[in-house]
Amino acid sequence: MIDLHRLRVFRAVVADGSINGAAATLGYTPSAVSQHLTVLQRETGLSLIERHGRGVVPTAVGRAIAHEAGRVLESMAEFESFVADVRDGHTGRLSVCYFASAGSAWIPPIIATITTEFPGLRIDLRLVELVVDATPDPDIEIFVEGSPLATSTEYDVHPLLEEPYVVVLPRDHRLADRAEIKVSELEAERWVDNDVARGPCREATLRACAAAGFMPTFHIETHDYATGIRFVAEGVGITVVPVLGCGQLPPTVIAVPLVDPTPTRRIAVRTRATLRSNLAVARVLELLRDHIAIGRLEAGFAGTQST
Template sequence: MLDTHRIRVFRSVMASGSIQAAADNLGYTPSAISQQISALQKETGLTLFEREGRGLTPTAAARSLVANTNDLMGELSRLDRVVDDLREGRSGLLTIGYFASAGAEWMPTLARRLTTEMPDITLELVLTEIPEYAGATLDLDIVIDTPGAQDPAGSRRVPLAVDPFVVVLPADHPLAGEDEVNLTQLAGDTWIRNDLPHTTCSRIFAAACESAGFQPRFPVQAQDHITAIAFVKAGVGITAVPQLAARIIPPEVRVLPLTSPTPVRHIAAVVRDPAGNSAARRAVELLQELIG
């Protein structure tokens, strides 16, 4: 089994760019860092660094090793926190996954209420849209429902909210003064993409446009809600976002309901070990209260 301390030292050298920099960052001597790297090379049978002038250059094996230890170090950090909780007498760690718009709208209040009710709990919030956290082990995961989704064994899915899409228009758009907009009325507009093409939200919107008899033209690929709305403000085009993502809107744009059809995303909470995890159950109850 690999020595995890040596792995940490090796990762520091890779991130810092040199043995001297890693020594400075970790508070060791350069000699101690070199010894740890030499021991790791012997332990693995790999050449991790090669001499180049007065410095060291990581090999392909080193780059592969550091990439494949990301998950390991994340789990070790999680274990360290569990040990700290036990040592300090805290009741445990609750890990909650969320996506960006749910995070901005719900997570701050949820975190405050949970930690007020359970002052001994350690709360860890994980933005699961970041690829490195996509497979993280979570006690509670706030997700967008997708047909046929496979939840972890022993978990339970709880519906939380129905989140219809709205259209964001420049204030001078011909339809900006309407109470609502039929999706077919926007078929000829220039659209701004606010998400990656193959995400659940993109598929929901594309299916609604298909039902309305057109395919939107996306000459601008903003790929996030805030930037897409900024493009709308500048008069570049229009965009459609889930209502939850349209809470903070500049005065230069208008937000209107979409009809015929209305794209909708369904939001749920996936609870791991629902019978034995009272903190996760309480978090779901608080979310349901927040959402109303």
């Protein structure tokens, strides 16, 4: 196989018309340049240069080889640029997996920024609830600690935040004017379940209730936070959700922080270890932290209550 580096050396000699001049340009010794030319002629089985006075000139075959080598090296430069873009995240594909409430709060603005800054990158978005066993592991996954995760690929894990829960009540509820509500005060309420999958988010609520000395009685079972909140808006009962799960509350309900104890869930993001130098991945992590920091700057639970 012909060595591409020797083609570069050969073209430098042809362009300069001198082994010594090419050596000075390349930062090599003249003997090293001569050796590259000798090996290249042996690899090709062709006579590529000949002496002319104190310099060298390409043979007719050598001129043709130099011309074709230029095309090859130009294509290789484009290929290397493409590889660099893929490595840095400027092109190619990036898969991002997330759970529903994170997807609603964070994913749209983050992906809007990424598609603007990395227009050649294709983003494959996956809602974790819809992922099946045959789905390849994602490049980036936002998850709640305690969720089952595939372990077939090495990942770096980055903690994001510990998120508190609130209780969503009708605005005319007896506790709706409180600044905060003790978990024990909800024992006699009609509870609306919002996670029939019984995942780690639901377990955080059950642990807090157990610490308060009771287990909630769920009168309605729903599959997600939005549906559970709609039932509260209809006066069916109350529901407990993490702050991100509140979304845009209906005008007839209000979200109040819980205490004694405050249920919480830990959210983290994992990224493929092989993408540590990927600029798009780094940018996603930066944007995630920015959105979380903005949320923390908001006073109290501003944004969870409908006005």
